[in-house]
Each structure stands twice: as C-alpha cells, then as structure tokens.
Amino acid sequence: MVLVLVEHDGGQVDELSLQALALARDLGEPAALLVGGRQAAAQLGAHGVATAYLAEDERLAAYAPGAWARCVEDAIELIGPSAVVAAGTNRGNEVLAHVAARRDLPFAANVTAIGDDASGLGATRVRWGGSLLEEARLHGPLPLLSVAPHTVAAATVNGGAAPAIESFSPALAPADLVVQVAEHVDAVQAGVSLAEAKVVVSGGRGVGSADGFGMLEELAGLLDAAVGCSRVVTSAGWRPHTDQVGQTGTKVSPDLYIACGISGATQHIAGCKGAKKILAINSDAEAPILNSADYAVIGDLTEIVPAITAELRRARGS
Numbered sequence: 001m002v003l004v005l006v007e008h009d010g011g012q013v014d015e016l017s018l019q020a021l022a023l024a025r026d027l028g029e030p031a032a033l034l035v036g037g038r039q040a041a042a043q044l045g046a047h048g049v050a051t052a053y054l055a056e057d058e059r060l061a062a063y064a065p066g067a068w069a070r071c072v073e074d075a076i077e078l079i080g081p082s083a084v085v086a087a088g089t090n091r092g093n094e095v096l097a098h099v100a101a102r103r104d105l106p107f108a109a110n111v112t113a114i115g116d117d118a119s120g121l122g123a124t125r126v127r128w129g130g131s132l133l134e135e136a137r138l139h140g141p142l143p144l145l146s147v148a149p150h151t152v153a154a155a156t157v158n159g160g161a162a163p164a165i166e167s168f169s170p171a172l173a174p175a176d177l178v179v180q181v182a183e184h185v186d187a188v189q190a191g192v193s194l195a196e197a198k199v200v201v202s203g204g205r206g207v208g209s210a211d212g213f214g215m216l217e218e219l220a221g222l223l224d225a226a227v228g229c230s231r232v233v234t235s236a237g238w239r240p241h242t243d244q245v246g247q248t249g250t251k252v253s254p255d256l257y258i259a260c261g262i263s264g265a266t267q268h269i270a271g272c273k274g275a276k277k278i279l280a281i282n283s284d285a286e287a288p289i290l291n292s293a294d295y296a297v298i299g300d301l302t303e304i305v306p307a308i309t310a311e312l313r314r315a316r317g318s
C-alpha cells in the first residue's frame with residue numbers, strides 16, 4: 001500500500017495530486033490521505049484509490065505544516081504503507097520534510113520517475129530549479145517522495161468505484177499548531193497575468209528603485225505584457241513577491257521575455273528559460289544573462305527602455 005497525501009480546494013482534487021497518484025500507482029496500490037475534503041475524496045476512485053482516509057479535526061481548518069505532518073504520521077501508523085507520496089507543491093514538500101525530520105526517514109523531493117532494485121528505491125528527481133536531473137537512491141524503512149509538478153500525467157483507471165472513506169482524528173499536540181496560516185491575501189491582479197502573458201517585461205536591481213519600474217510598466221502597457229522582476233527587487237520591497245520570476249517565484253513561458261537590468265543568476269533563469277525569445281538589456285556586456293539571451297542591447301536601461309517605448313509609440317502613431 002502506498003500512502004498518497006491528496007490536496008484539494010473547493011471540493012475539487014488538486015491536479016498535481018492526481019499526477020502524484022499516477023506515479024504512486026507505479027509503486028503499489030494507492031491509499032489517499034486527505035485533510036478534510038469528503039467531497040474531494042469521492043472523486044478518487046477514478047484514479048485507482050480504493051480507500052481514502054480523512055483526517056478530521058476543527059483545528060485543521062487553517063493549514064499548519066506540523067499538524068498535517070501529524071496526520072501523515074498517524075496514517076502511517078494506521079495503514080503501514082511501503083512509501084508515502086505527495087505532490088511537489090510548496091505544501092506537499094513542506095509536510096513531507098516535517099515527517100522526514102520527525103521520523104528520520106529518507107525524502108526525495110520533486111521526483112519525475114521511480115525504479116526499484118535490491119539496493120533501494122531509485123528516484124530521478126529535478127534539482128537546481130530544473131537545471132539538472134539527479135538519480136537518487138533512497139535507503140530506509142519508508143521512503144517519502146514528492147512528485148515534480150507536470151512531469152507525470154494524471155491518469156484515470158477503468159471502472160474505479162467511489163472509494164471507501166475512513167475518518168480518523170489525528171493526535172494533534174499543541175506544538176503541531178504553533179505555525180499556521182493566519183490569513184489569505186489574494187494577489188492584486190491588474191492587467192495580464194504573469195504566468196500566462198505572451199510578453200513579460202522584467203526588471204532587476206539595475207532598475208534602481210520602485211519608481212524605476214514606471215518605465216517598465218509603460219512599455220508593458222504598450223506590448224500588452226505583464227511586469228516581472230528578480231528576487232533582489234522583491235527583497236528590496238520594490239515589487240510584490242507575486243511578480244518574482246525564478247526558482248522561488250513564478251515560472252513564465254512567454255513568446256518574449258525582456259530582462260532589464262537582470263544579471264541572469266541560475267535561480268532567475270530557472271523561471272524564464274521557457275521563454276521562446278529573451279531580450280536582455282544590460283549595461284554589462286559580460287553579464288551571465290547574455291548566455292541565455294537571443295537578443296541583447298548593451299547600455300543603460302534608463303535610456304534604452306524609454307527609447308523602445310518612444311519608438312513603439314512613433315510606429316503606432318500614438
């Protein structure tokens with residue numbers, strides 16, 4: 001039996017959890033663990049789940065990583081699985097990291113494929129923001145795996161009946177609830193969404209200030225583009241975290257990514273390497289971004305960006 005932590009929202013199972021279930025089925029018969037979510041659990045028969053275990057307690061209403069880890073630990077005790085699998089989401093990775101630390105178990109995050117032989121469970125996993133694939137081997141009584149998003153296709157099974165639902169009350173301790181989500185703030189969504197934009201105008205430290213982004217916004221407005229940025233920019237508070245592109249930000253795949261005053265650190269490139277074309281505007285002809293760029297303009301962005309904007313306006317007669 002393989003225990004799969006299934007995430008859900010608004011009564012629907014998260015697509016990434018369905019992908020995790022598909023990989024888990026290569027390891028054995030999956031049993032699902034959900035924190036709440038009776039309605040979502042009912043959908044899992046089509047994905048090969050015969051039994052769904054529901055952790056229920058009113059203190060689980062707000063996400064708390066320690067409490068979710070306790071639910072996983074209790075489910076391990078309950079069913080004695082041969083492996084535990086979760087989606088490679090922030091939450092899936094966080095919860096399994098807690099379980100691994102508490103139980104001293106091996107954990108491979110962001111796995112894309114698995115294999116098994118006498119020397120342990122083999123896992124191929126994504127490292128360094130997608131720059132390389134690592135062949136890992138997990139040794140220990142109970143391997144923990146999270147599945148890299150969108151690397152395994154979700155798949156239904158023939159004739160999957162609605163699963164049996166078994167509720168349990170996790171043995172939550174006060175320490176499990178020390179860290180919990182207090183509030184959700186929706187991202188301010190104005191204009192084109194960063195993840196789906198066809199053109200992204202992105203700024204880094206070279207933009208110089210929050211006000212400096214005014215010229216990037218102007219250019220983005222003309223190109224029907226979204227504005228993105230590097231982590232230096234969000235750390236400085238010039239832009240919200242939701243604008244950050246990179247390993248720890250949004251992954252974008254526009255037709256054109258315009259990188260203004262961004263050096264091109266691997267963690268940034270991890271978020272924009274899906275772009276069809278990259279235009280770098282940088283005062284340093286040796287900046288690493290030039291290794292990834294299709295086009296480059298070497299010079300001061302405070303002159304170049306307004307010049308592009310002016311030329312676009314001139315060409316459009318506006």
Ligand SMILES: Cc1cc2nc3c(=O)[nH]c(=O)nc-3n(C[C@H](O)[C@H](O)[C@H](O)COP(=O)(O)OP(=O)(O)OC[C@H]3O[C@@H](n4cnc5c(N)ncnc54)[C@H](O)[C@@H]3O)c2cc1C
Pocket residue numbers: 203204205206207229230231232233244245246247248249260261262263264265266267268271281282283284287299300301302
């Ligand atoms: C675990 C981890 C995760 C990370 N995740 C991310 C992430 O998701 N996204 C991310 O972006 N970073 C991430 N980082 C940080 C990353 O390593 C870099 O520090 C960051 O990307 C650098 O930002 P930058 O290019 O804006 O700044 P810098 O590296 O300082 O580069 C500034 C660039 O601007 C140019 N410049 C300066 N003035 C001008 C001007 N007037 N005109 C034109 N060009 C100019 C300079 O030549 C330079 O190339 C992460 C780091 C770690 C350790």
